[in-house]
Amino acid sequence: MTELTALPQWQHLQELASTIDQQHMRDWFAEDEDRAARMQVESCGLYLDFSKNRVTDEVMQTLFSLAEAQGLSDKRQKMFAGEAINTTENRAVLHTALRNVSDTPVLVDGKDVMPEVKATLQKMESFTEAVHSGAHTGYTGKPIKHVVSIGIGGSFLGPKIMTEALKPFRHSAVKVHFVANVDGCHIHDVLSELDHTETLIVMSSKSFTTQETLQNTQSAKAWFLAQGGAQEDVAKHFVAVSSNVTAAVSFGIAKDNIFPMWDWVGGRYSLWSAIGLPIALALGFANFKQLLEGAHDMDRHFATAPSERNLPVILAMLGVWYRNFFGAQSHVLLPYYHYLRGLPAYVQQLDMESNGKSVTQSGENVAYPTGPIIWGSEGTNGQHSFHQLIHQGQGIIPADFILPLNVPNQDDTHHAMLASNCFGQSQALMQGKTFEECFADLADKGLEEDERERLARHKTMPGNKPSNTILFDSLTPHTLGALIAMYEHKVFVQGVVWQLNSFDQWGVELGKVLGDRVLAGIHGDQDDADFDASTQQLIARFKHANAPE
Numbered sequence: 005m006t007e008l009t010a011l012p013q014w015q016h017l018q019e020l021a022s023t024i025d026q027q028h029m030r031d032w033f034a035e036d037e038d039r040a041a042r043m044q045v046e047s048c049g050l051y052l053d054f055s056k057n058r059v060t061d062e063v064m065q066t067l068f069s070l071a072e073a074q075g076l077s078d079k080r081q082k083m084f085a086g087e088a089i090n091t092t093e094n095r096a097v098l099h100t101a102l103r104n105v106s107d108t109p110v111l112v113d114g115k116d117v118m119p120e121v122k123a124t125l126q127k128m129e130s131f132t133e134a135v136h137s138g139a140h141t142g143y144t145g146k147p148i149k150h151v152v153s154i155g156i157g158g159s160f161l162g163p164k165i166m167t168e169a170l171k172p173f174r175h176s177a178v179k180v181h182f183v184a185n186v187d188g189c190h191i192h193d194v195l196s197e198l199d200h201t202e203t204l205i206v207m208s209s210k211s212f213t214t215q216e217t218l219q220n221t222q223s224a225k226a227w228f229l230a231q232g233g234a235q236e237d238v239a240k241h242f243v244a245v246s247s248n249v250t251a252a253v254s255f256g257i258a259k260d261n262i263f264p265m266w267d268w269v270g271g272r273y274s275l276w277s278a279i280g281l282p283i284a285l286a287l288g289f290a291n292f293k294q295l296l297e298g299a300h301d302m303d304r305h306f307a308t309a310p311s312e313r314n315l316p317v318i319l320a321m322l323g324v325w326y327r328n329f330f331g332a333q334s335h336v337l338l339p340y341y342h343y344l345r346g347l348p349a350y351v352q353q354l355d356m357e358s359n360g361k362s363v364t365q366s367g368e369n370v371a372y373p374t375g376p377i378i379w380g381s382e383g384t385n386g387q388h389s390f391h392q393l394i395h396q397g398q399g400i401i402p403a404d405f406i407l408p409l410n411v412p413n414q415d416d417t418h419h420a421m422l423a424s425n426c427f428g429q430s431q432a433l434m435q436g437k438t439f440e441e442c443f444a445d446l447a448d449k450g451l452e453e454d455e456r457e458r459l460a461r462h463k464t465m466p467g468n469k470p471s472n473t474i475l476f477d478s479l480t481p482h483t484l485g486a487l488i489a490m491y492e493h494k495v496f497v498q499g500v501v502w503q504l505n506s507f508d509q510w511g512v513e514l515g516k517v518l519g520d521r522v523l524a525g526i527h528g529d530q531d532d533a534d535f536d537a538s539t540q541q542l543i544a545r546f547k548h549a550n551a552p553e
Contacts, residue, residue: 008501024063027058029468040055045313045314049480050315051475052472052473054319056434056470067324071311076501098266100300124264127263128278135177143240147177147202151179155207156184156216163279164182173291173480186219195224206282207242208246215519239258247267270507270509297482300489302489319472323376324498332402334379335403336380336402338380340384342382354491354492355378356375359495361374361502361506380404395436407475408478426473433469436466
């Protein structure tokens with residue numbers, strides 16, 4: 005494949021960027037009354053206004069052409085078809101199969117995986133209904149009232165953030181708690197408030213050996229036994245989402261309460277699988293199914309819509325434009341909805357773990373920036389802190405403003421104020437405020453002209469800061485499924501353009517290996533000579549601080 009930066013589309017985009025860098029969006033809006041109407045797309049319950057971006061029609065068409073030159077259509081088809089596009093692990097990438105609500109077969113190595121996917125969903129549904137109805141009880145016969153979901157990474161973030169976002173849809177039968185941090189304070193604080201006879205532990209680890217998850221599950225088991233439960237009672241209070249059936253059974257989990265995982269689903273794409281069992285327990289299986297259906301609708305849109313009407317493709321190529329041609333190092337997500345406040349953290353893992361790479365599929369070092377830093381916070385809180393940097397800081401930070409048009413059980417005054425801030429911030433970022441406007445505003449302040457000029461310079465905002473605005477009627481499970489799938493596919497498209505494998509995470513794996521080795525060093529089971537001098541002294545200080553008196 006031709007080097008990315010040598011492609012004619014790349015060269016043309018460099019030329020366009022140098023021209024557009026001298027232009028202001030404020031002028032474009034004044035000169036083109038159709039700009040906003042032309043730069044909007046709506047599908048799967050989501051509405052995108054991307055008119056407040058530093059792009060022209062020519063830029064967008066060249067970006068789409070660049071994506072095709074990098075093989076987007078072909079690689080997209082291969083992903084949906086179950087080909088092994090995760091080349092470093094020789095695996096298919098089929099989170100889309102998990103929400104395939106059609107009757108279309110999906111083949112991996114010639115075998116249709118859909119019967120097993122559907123069987124797992126049926127098992128999740130039966131178990132969820134058993135817990136909610138009281139048919140599944142604890143060892144004393146009491147119904148389950150609390151569920152503690154133990155996982156980390158994608159096994160934690162997905163379930164936690166989805167149930168948080170869909171709080172108005174929560175089922176009344178149980179309350180779900182989430183634990184990820186291996187810091188013992190977290191698991192202690194959660195369990196100390198619960199009655200062990202009414203508590204179900206859901207342990208999510210494909211290998212059943214993930215260090216943090218296994219330790220927290222062992223601590224939960226120790227707590228359960230100390231409260232009066234017996235080893236034979238573990239089967240009623242612990243379930244697992246894992247491929248390691250042997251280890252789960254040895255732990256005491258009933259074989260019927262082990263839910264499968266597959267190697268063609270990465271952790272950060274796994275909420276659609278049995279990893280989503282805590283979501284089903286929190287919301288009810290019908291709402292979990294709606295989540296899958298929303299994602300499936302976005303899959304169909306992504307697979308079939310032309311680039312100029314394709315939500316993930318548009319967002320992805322705008323990101324490429326700013327990352328590679330304007331030097332944007334980060335991208336901020338700004339959900340103007342309290343329950344969606346966890347979305348930036350979810351997309352942060354999805355994006356940065358997928359495209360935080362510096363080697364191409366062919367093993368060559370990349371000669372251009374790849375994945376940006378993803379961050380953000382809920383509106384309007386950020387307006388009183390980090391928005392200052394977005395408005396007046398050096399460089400640009402592209403932003404996604406995200407807002408539901410309707411919110412259940414909220415009075416109109418609050419929501420109208422929230423919407424006005426959302427729309428006002430995107431307008432301010434685009435429009436800015438000129439020195440002349442600021443100078444005029446100070447006319448009646450009784451200031452000397454020199455002082456007016458000095459203050460006006462401080463008050464001037466350059467504007468020309470890009471943003472997208474994403475709206476939807478209300479945040480339902482279906483809408484949330486579509487929203488998350490949209491960001492998944494955005495990341496995929498950018499990985500294709502940058503020639504990356506977006507589905508491995510060797511940096512994460514190295515950290516796990518070294519963490520295990522350092523733990524052995526702390527316990528005295530690893531030779532000090534195996535560590536660098538800095539790590540040796542850190543281990544020594546820790547061991548000294550925790551030595552028995």
